[in-house]
Amino acid sequence: MKFLRRKLDEMGKSFHKGGRLEKLYPVYEAADTFLYTPGTRTTRGPHLRDANDLKRTMIFVVLALLPCTVWAMFNTGWQAMLADKGHAEALAAGFSAGNVLTALGIGAWAFVPLYMLTIAVGGTIEAIFATVRKIEINEGFLVTSLLFPLIMPPTVPLWQAAIGIAFGIVFGKEIYGGTGMNVLNPALTGRIFLFFAYPAQMSGNVWRIMPSDPANAVDGMTGATTLGLWKDGLLPAAEHGSWWDNFIGLVPGSMGETSALCCLIGAVLLIAGRIGSWRVMAGCVIGLVATTFLMNATAANPYMEVPWHWHLVVGGFAFGAVFMATDPVSAAQTDTGRWIYGFLIGALTVVVRVMNPAYPEGVMMAIIFMNVFAPLIDHFVIRANVKRRARRLELQ
Amino acid sequence: MSLIRIKRGLDLPIPGGLDSAVLEHAPEPARVALLPQQSWGIKVQLLAQEGDRIKVGTPLYCDRRDPRVVYASPAAGVLESVVRGEKRVTLSMIVRAENFAEQAPRTQMDAARAARAESVEALAASGLWPALRQRPFDRVAHSDDVPHSIFVTATDTEPLAASPREAIRGREEHFRSGLETLAKLAEKGVILCTSAEEDWSDLRTRGRQPIAGVAAHQFRGPHPAGLAGTHIHFLDPVGAKRKVWHVAAQDVADIGEFFATGQVPTARRIAVVGPAAKKRAFVQTRRGAEMSVFDAFADRSRGAVRFIGGSALSGRTAQPGTDDGWLGRWDRQVTLLSDETEREFLGWSAPLGKRWSLTNVYPGKFFGAARLRFDTDLNGSPRAIVPIGLWEKVMPLDVLPTQLIKALASDDLEGAEKLGALELAEEDLALCEFVDQSKTPATALLRQMLTRIEKEG
Numbered sequence: 001m002k003f004l005r006r007k008l009d010e011m012g013k014s015f016h017k018g019g020r021l022e023k024l025y026p027v028y029e030a031a032d033t034f035l036y037t038p039g040t041r042t043t044r045g046p047h048l049r050d051a052n053d054l055k056r057t058m059i060f061v062v063l064a065l066l067p068c069t070v071w072a073m074f075n076t077g078w079q080a081m082l083a084d085k086g087h088a089e090a091l092a093a094g095f096s097a098g099n100v101l102t103a104l105g106i107g108a109w110a111f112v113p114l115y116m117l118t119i120a121v122g123g124t125i126e127a128i129f130a131t132v133r134k135i136e137i138n139e140g141f142l143v144t145s146l147l148f149p150l151i152m153p154p155t156v157p158l159w160q161a162a163i164g165i166a167f168g169i170v171f172g173k174e175i176y177g178g179t180g181m182n183v184l185n186p187a188l189t190g191r192i193f194l195f196f197a198y199p200a201q202m203s204g205n206v207w208r209i210m211p212s213d214p215a216n217a218v219d220g221m222t223g224a225t226t227l228g229l230w231k232d233g234l235l236p237a238a239e240h241g242s243w244w245d246n247f248i249g250l251v252p253g254s255m256g257e258t259s260a261l262c263c264l265i266g267a268v269l270l271i272a273g274r275i276g277s278w279r280v281m282a283g284c285v286i287g288l289v290a291t292t293f294l295m296n297a298t299a300a301n302p303y304m305e306v307p308w309h310w311h312l313v314v315g316g317f318a319f320g321a322v323f324m325a326t327d328p329v330s331a332a333q334t335d336t337g338r339w340i341y342g343f344l345i346g347a348l349t350v351v352v353r354v355m356n357p358a359y360p361e362g363v364m365m366a367i368i369f370m371n372v373f374a375p376l377i378d379h380f381v382i383r384a385n386v387k388r389r390a391r392r393l394e395l396q
Numbered sequence: 397m398s399l400i401r402i403k404r405g406l407d408l409p410i411p412g413g414l415d416s417a418v419l420e421h422a423p424e425p426a427r428v429a430l431l432p433q434q435s436w437g438i439k440v441q442l443l444a445q446e447g448d449r450i451k452v453g454t455p456l457y458c459d460r461r462d463p464r465v466v467y468a469s470p471a472a473g474v475l476e477s478v479v480r481g482e483k484r485v486t487l488s489m490i491v492r493a494e495n496f497a498e499q500a501p502r503t504q505m506d507a508a509r510a511a512r513a514e515s516v517e518a519l520a521a522s523g524l525w526p527a528l529r530q531r532p533f534d535r536v537a538h539s540d541d542v543p544h545s546i547f548v549t550a551t552d553t554e555p556l557a558a559s560p561r562e563a564i565r566g567r568e569e570h571f572r573s574g575l576e577t578l579a580k581l582a583e584k585g586v587i588l589c590t591s592a593e594e595d596w597s598d599l600r601t602r603g604r605q606p607i608a609g610v611a612a613h614q615f616r617g618p619h620p621a622g623l624a625g626t627h628i629h630f631l632d633p634v635g636a637k638r639k640v641w642h643v644a645a646q647d648v649a650d651i652g653e654f655f656a657t658g659q660v661p662t663a664r665r666i667a668v669v670g671p672a673a674k675k676r677a678f679v680q681t682r683r684g685a686e687m688s689v690f691d692a693f694a695d696r697s698r699g700a701v702r703f704i705g706g707s708a709l710s711g712r713t714a715q716p717g718t719d720d721g722w723l724g725r726w727d728r729q730v731t732l733l734s735d736e737t738e739r740e741f742l743g744w745s746a747p748l749g750k751r752w753s754l755t756n757v758y759p760g761k762f763f764g765a766a767r768l769r770f771d772t773d774l775n776g777s778p779r780a781i782v783p784i785g786l787w788e789k790v791m792p793l794d795v796l797p798t799q800l801i802k803a804l805a806s807d808d809l810e811g812a813e814k815l816g817a818l819e820l821a822e823e824d825l826a827l828c829e830f831v832d833q834s835k836t837p838a839t840a841l842l843r844q845m846l847t848r849i850e851k852e853g
Contacts, residue, residue, distance in 0.1 A: 005739065033777060039739035040774040045822065045839065046709045046830045047702065047733055048408070048555075050786075051751030051758050053776020054833050057784065060757045138779060180780025180834075274755040277785055328784045333798050335788055378799070385796055386814045392794075393635045 008032055026130040030137040057275055058139040064269040064276070065146050065323065067262040072255035073111050076154045077103030079252050080110075110154040111255060117158055118145045122165045129174045138179035140329075144169070147187035147323060150256025151316065151364075160198055164190040184371045185330045192368055225253050227315045227353065227360040246313040257319035260312065267322040276326045279335060283342020284321035284349075288312065291347040295354055303354050317349055320363035325370070332374040334381040341377055345370045399592055400630050402617030404792040406827055408555045409752060409761075410708065410770045412671040412732075417562045419665065420677045425685035428471045429490045429722040430456055434712075435526065436535045436843070437461075437850065440486045448475045453500035453523055453660040456489045464539045468523020470662040470683040472498035479719055487719045496662045496682060507573065507655030512580050519577075519651065522660050526725055527647035531625070531634045533846050534821035537641045545584040545632050547642040548575065550599075551591035551615060553622030554707035554823075557729055558667035558678055560645035561594050567649040571599055572607060574652030579609030582641065589627040592616035619709075620792065625824035629793045634819055636853060644728065664723065668693045670708065670732035671770050672701045685723045687716040690730050699736030702772055707731055709830060710823035710839075734771035751775060754786055754831045779834040781805065790827040795819070797828050804841035809852065812845050 008031075014020045015028035032038075033055070042049060081087040081103055090099055122145050130137040148165050156164075168190025173182040226246055241251045249259025257263075270276025292308035299305045311317065325331060325345050332341035345366045352362025359365065432440045439460040444450065450473055455466035469475075471493035479487045505518055519525045520539045528537040528546070537543065550560050564571050579586045585608075590596040592614040600610050613631060615621040624642035634640055643651075650661045664683045669676045674695035681689055687703050694701040704711035705724040708731045714720045723730070740746070749758030752768050760768060787797035795816040803811035822839040829838040 004741075029777075034742075036739040036741055038774065038777045039737050040777060041735060041737060041772045042774050044713060045704075045706070045711050046826045047704055047711065047713070047731070047772050048410070048708045048770055048830060049773065049775045049835065050755075050831045050833070051749055051753040051775050052755045052831075052833045053835065054779040054782060055776065056757050057755070057782070057833050060755075136777065136779065140782065178780060180782055273757050274786070274789075275757065275784055279785075328782050333783045334796055335785065338785075382796060382799055382815070385794065389633070389794060389816060392633055393638065 005036065008035065023131060026135065026137050027127055030127075055139045058142045060273050060275050061143045061270065061323075062146055064266040064273070065143075065150070065256075067265045068150060068256045068259065068319065068323075069111075069146065071249055071259045071262045072150055073107030074100065074103050075107065075249055075258055076110050076255050077106030077108075078250065080106050080154075107154075107255075111149060113158065114149040114152060114156070114161055115146070117162055118148050118165045121162045122148070122169050125166060125169045125174070129178060133178065135178070140179040141169075144173075144187045148190055151187065151191050151254050151319070151324075153254050156194070160194055163197075164194040166190075167193045180329055182329055183375070184368060185324055185327045188324055188364060188368055188371075192364060195364070225315070225360070226251055243310060243313065246310070254316060257316040260318040263318035263322045270322065270326065276322070277328065277331065277338050279338040280326045280331055280342040281321055283339045284317075284325055284346040285312070287343035287346025287348075288317065288350055289346070290343075291350040295350060306354075311350060311353070315353070315361045315363060317363045320349075320367055321345070324367050330371040330374065332377045332381075334378050337374065337377040337381045341370055341374050344373070397612045397614065399614045399616060402615060402621040402626065402792045404789060405618035405620055406754065406790045406831070407553070407618040408708070408770075408830075409768075410555050410671060412669050412673055412676060412770075413556050414558055414667055414669060414678055415676045417558070417678055419562075419565070420679045422679040422681040422685075422689050424496070425493060425682055425689050427476065427490055427686050428469070428493050428682055428684035429488045429686070430467050430469070430684055431488050431720075431722055431724060432457060432467070432486045434725055435459065436533065437847065438536075442478065442486070444475050444489075446475055446478055449473075450475050450491055451498050451500040452496060452662055453502065455521075455523065456491075457486070459536070462536075462538050462540070464517075465520045465525045465536065466523055467526060468500075468660065470523075470660075471496050481719070488722060491684075493682070499659050502658065504658040505655070507577055515577055515580060515655075518655070522654055524647070524651055524654055524660065527650065528641045528643050529726075530639050530641050531628055531821070532636070532639065532818035533850055541639055543582045543639050543641040544634075545640050546578050546582040546586045547624050547627050547631075547640060548578070548586055548588045548645065548648055549622070549624045549627065549642055550588055550596060550645040551594070551622040552728060553591075553619035554729070555619070555709055556667065556669035556731060557622070557707060558665075559591075559594065560728075561596070562678065563646050563665045563728070564649045567653065568599055570649040570652035570656060571645065572602055572652065573656055574648035574650070575600065575607050575610050577651055577655055578643065578648065579607065584632070585609030585611065587627070587631055588612045589624075589631075590614055591622065617792070620824060620827060623823055625820055626792060629795075629819055636813070636818060644726065646728070666723065666727065667729040668732070669729060670704075672698070672732040672734045681723065683723065683725070687714050687721040687723065687730070690732075691716060694732050698734050700734070702733045702735035704731040704733065708733060708770070709826040734769075736771070738773070754789065755833075774835055776833065776835050778836070781834050781836055784833070786831045786833065787828045790831055793819070793824070797825075801825075801828065801836060801838045801841070804838065804845050805836060807845070809845065809848060813849060813853075817842060817845055817849065
């Protein structure tokens with residue numbers, strides 16, 4: 001390893017001040033500190049520092065996303081197999097090792113190119129902005145680049161995905177000044193852009209990973225997502241999966257978000273690691289459950305009668321609450337604010353799902369909407385704090 | 397008397413605490429120094445020249461903003477040198493010490509009968525006055541001010557700190573007289589802040605009578621429960637218009653001894669601690685002692701050792717032999733940390749990790765703190781602020797740390813003042829800077845802001 005270190009130091013010379021490649025220092029820094037801890041010492045108090053840095057934080061979020069990612073590949077493949085007559089015979093064996101591997105293979109074929117494309121396009125944009133701004137490349141992109149393909153339908157054309165991530169990074173993050181300054185969640189911004197720009201592929205009604213030869217399609221297989229079916233008035237019924245199917249995630253949907261179980265594992269990791277905000281997650285769940293109760297009590301149509309435990313597991317709610325709403329920069333940044341922010345995301349999700357005739361899924365809209373309102377929530381929390389402290393000073 | 401429970405905060409699980417509380421005597425320092433730049437915003441006016449014969453209590457310099465208050469030598473000998481830095485700033489005044497007994501002549505006074513003005517005059521001329529520091533701004537108290545109250549910090553929760561009760565053992569009577577003198581200086585008297593784990597009731601009573609003008613409060617909980625900033629926030633918050641002073645327990649005993657005997661005390665009890673100390677002891681040395689008297693404590697088997705005047709969180713680098721290598725005016729401990737640079741291959745991927753974090757992303761901390769490394773590694777590099785709620789976990793005051801630090805970082809003077817910058821000193825934000833994953837220099841930003849507020853406000 002000494003050899004590599006020496007090599008890096010040698011290369012580094014041309015990237016430092018006065019070197020030939022001085023302008024590309026952020027790129028060198030990213031690679032150098034990826035391979036080796038920076039080794040910088042403190043110069044003044046506090047002389048000791050916490051072991052955690054942004055790199056490890058972001059890697060940890062990626063770790064928490066792994067169950068969802070693996071499930072994304074499996075379930076994408078599995079749904080494709082269900083839709084394809086060619087697999088009917090093999091599927092008779094159920095979840096055999098062979099079937100699981102086939103499904104993983106098909107899913108990986110849909111997911112991996114999308115992921116690589118996201119990293120290539122988004123990473124290049126990040127590097128360009130960092131170089132121009134002369135700041136280090138921020139590790140937040142590790143998470144954004146994994147979140148983005150996970151909230152894509154598996155049939156999204158790659159060129160659309162490339163436009164989506166580019167839009168998300170530039171308009172969701174960089175125009176505000178980069179990581180830490182952004183108002184919106186960049187992955188979600190990209191997704192919503194695609195949703196409005198290319199509704200045919202993105203509507204969330206129909207999940208389509210069609211067999212290569214249309215003649216092979218299983219009869220009557222629409223590939224509709226659970227929420228899409230609800231929208232059409234087909235409320236929880238046996239024919240489109242039990243509650244458990246939805247909880248485990250054996251239903252069609254955007255790649256990473258079908259499994260509430262995998263999201264739950266991610267939530268446990270994020271909270272145990274003290275990285276994700278449990279206040280936001282709890283706020284989301286409480287908001288969703290409370291609003292569902294309100295709907296149930298005043299039910300004017302069958303959709304309003306859908307019970308809370310169904311709302312929790314269908315669509316992207318679990319994924320959104322655990323991984324998207326908790327984005328620390330675009331969420332509210334006061335502890336009180338985080339409760340309010342989470343609660344309103346949960347509440348809005350149900351309102352959009354049940355009341356809005358246009359979109360079957362509401363969590364995406366709810367989060368981006370609350371991203372915009374998070375600074376306002378914080379503003380009121382801060383004002384209360386300032387007032388309280390001013391009053392204490394007068395009383396003494 | 398009341399008990400205040402601090403819930404948020406952090407006691408670092410750092411090894412290297414005192415082996416025993418028994419007081420040892422360090423060899424007498426050959427040289428002592430005063431460090432003018434420790435007093436924020438000071439405009440130094442020299443009162444002695446290089447080569448002058450100096451006695452204990454001889455004024456060496458004063459602050460032009462408050463010329464009555466002198467900074468006096470803690471040793472008798474010769475003023476060896478005045479060290480200057482950039483822009484001719486006075487960095488240190490070094491005295492070659494011959495003894496610590498020969499006192500500068502002064503008139504003795506009866507503290508019990510002295511009026512406030514006389515006590516102030518005597519303290520200001522003795523060189524003991526700079527023990528009193530003012531909030532807001534955490535600077536040396538101005539002798540024309542009358543503070544709302546004076547906080548006696550008789551607890552210490554800094555990492556590896558020694559008990560202040562041990563630091564004044566044998567000087568209890570002086571501590572009591574010190575309290576009596578201080579009680580006269582403030583509008584509302586003295587507020588004695590102690591740890592809930594220690595009994596200080598005998599130190600605030602004389603006979604059976606509680607000392608007049610002394611209110612006592614106890615604090616329980618993790619660091620920063622023992623910081624003056626925390627005590628002030630909960631008991632008598634300060635703002636642009638209200639000032640309080642604070643002083644440490646040993647300095648109270650010094651003040652008491654000065655008024656009782658007419659002699660300026662020069663001894664200082666210091667805890668020499670830290671993971672890079674091969675022997676950790678509670679030692680008696682002199683104020684302003686050269687750091688090399690602690691050389692024998694350093695364990696250099698793993699490479700360079702950093703000497704810190706103060707704690708690992710809020711102390712000041714004080715490497716022996718450098719311009720900073722002296723015991724500071726307010727230091728209660730000397731911390732030794734390993735300072736050897738080391739770059740770990742793929743450190744971010746280490747499944748357990750060798751280091752401690754408030755987050756649980758390095759599970760190594762669950763397998764025993766003994767094998768963890770605490771050294772001066774920054775453990776990362778500076779990044780944009782990504783607030784994941786860690787600051788809130790270690791901030792017990794009713795202050796919003798994320799918003800305050802952002803206001804500091806964006807140089808938002810009005811915002812920072814509203815969010816409580818005036819209540820804080822560097823030590824109060826040290827834990828926030830410690831836990832920060834983005835390595836934001838919060839304490840340095842706070843000092844910049846305080847300097848700006850003082851200048852413009």
